[in-house]
Amino acid sequence: MDLTVIWAFIIAFAVFAYVVMDGFDLGIGILFPTFDVGQERDQAMNSIAPVWDGNETWLVLGGGGLLAAFPLAYAIILPATYPLIIAMLLGLVFRGVAFEFRWRDPRHRGFWDFSFTAGSFVAAMAQGMILGALLQGVEVDGRAYAGSWFDWFTPYTLLTGVGTVAGYALLGATWLVWKLEGPAQEHAYRLSFRAAIATLALLGAVSLYTPFLDAAYFDRWFAMPSILFASQVPLLTLIIAYFLFRGLAKKWEAAPFWLSLGLFLLGMAGLGVSMWPYVVPETVTIWDAAAPERSQVFMLIGVAITMPLIIGYTAWAYWVFRGKVGHEGYH
Known part of the structure; x- marks a missing residue:
């Protein structure tokens, strides 16, 4: 374990934390048109109101950390994906503006609801396409x-x-299954079941497609002895998928969300199997792209101070607003 590997894991952790924390509120925006106008939409919005803007802290840490720790990778990846990054940032801006203005401009709430959905969809789509662009080379x-x-x-x-x-x-x-109750929660159960089917089908399609993008990917997944480790990823995915559907059928509340996070964690493990140790696949390794050692040490000191603070205040915010959103739309 050298400094470059440590920084690779820090960036990976920041990206995963962003996906985990901003992913569910982007998902609520994507699903927003399926909610009944009025109380159900207000309940969904209020379930993320206390935490949504703090979730994006991890995007700043991931992007800023990539620039600081792996400047060569930053200089290559950004020009390769500029249109997608611009679309993602504009989507996040529109979503944030819509989130605030739907309360302050009730006469145009339909427009702001549409903007909230459109911004969430564009940001999520752009993030997925950035990942695909990086993997395809x-x-x-x-x-x-x-x-x-x-x-x-x-x-x-x-x-x-x-x-x-x-x-x-x-x-x-x-x-929403975890945070709501009553008819809104029942609606969330139905949406969860459909979204789980779509997610697993698309995850399977991407997993089958990826090894055939490059011979090196194929070897990492199917050559010995790599297959002994790599095969655990799809196996664990099937186990988690089983418990996810079981939990939804039995009306578990918190467990489906954590099991869904498990699917994302395994997806990131699969990404690591395909890419390691490259930051720009098959072209630039993490050591090729790394900043000088003194820079890494200096930044590591800063991260060692700030990351526990970020984790601490984030955990405190989630703990304070740990309850359900009632029918009146408040915690």
Whole structure:
């Protein structure tokens, strides 16, 4: 374990934390048109009101950490995915504005509800397509991106984008199962079941597609001895999927959300199997892209101070608002 590996895990943790925490509120935005206008939409919105903006802290840490710890990777990945990153940021802005203005401008609440859904969908789709663009390969010449403006747009990236949308919808639906009660909770159970089917189908499609993108991916998944480790990922995914459907059928409340997070964790483990130790697959390793050692040490001191604070205040916020959202729309 050297500093570069430590920083790779810090960035991976920040990305996963963002997916976990911002994923469910993006999922609620994606599902928003399926909720009844009025009380049900207000309940769904209020379930994330205390925490949604703090969840995006992890996006800043992941992006900023990539720039600081792996500047070469940052310099290659951003030009390769500029349109997607712009779309993601605009989607997040529209979602945030809509979140605030739907309460302050009730005359145009229908427009703000649409903006909340559109922003959430665009942000989720863009995030999934960025992942797909990275996995399918980035054309590099020397130390710079050498591809065109639209190299990211392929059937594979569309598949990973739609898969991310479905996965976030699953997180959002299971979050509402946990936080709501009454008819709204029953609606959330139905949405969770459908989103789980879509997520697992798309996860399976992406998993079958990915090894055939590159011979190196295929070897990491199917060659000995890699297959002994890699095969545990789909096996554990099937086990978690079984308990997820069982939990939804038996009306478990908190467990479906945590099991959905388990699916995302295993998806990230599968991503690690495919990519490690590359940050730009098959072109730039984490050591090639790493900042100088002194820079890594300096930044690690800062992260050692700030990350526990971020985790602490985030955990406190979730603990304070741990209850259900009642029929009146408040915790």
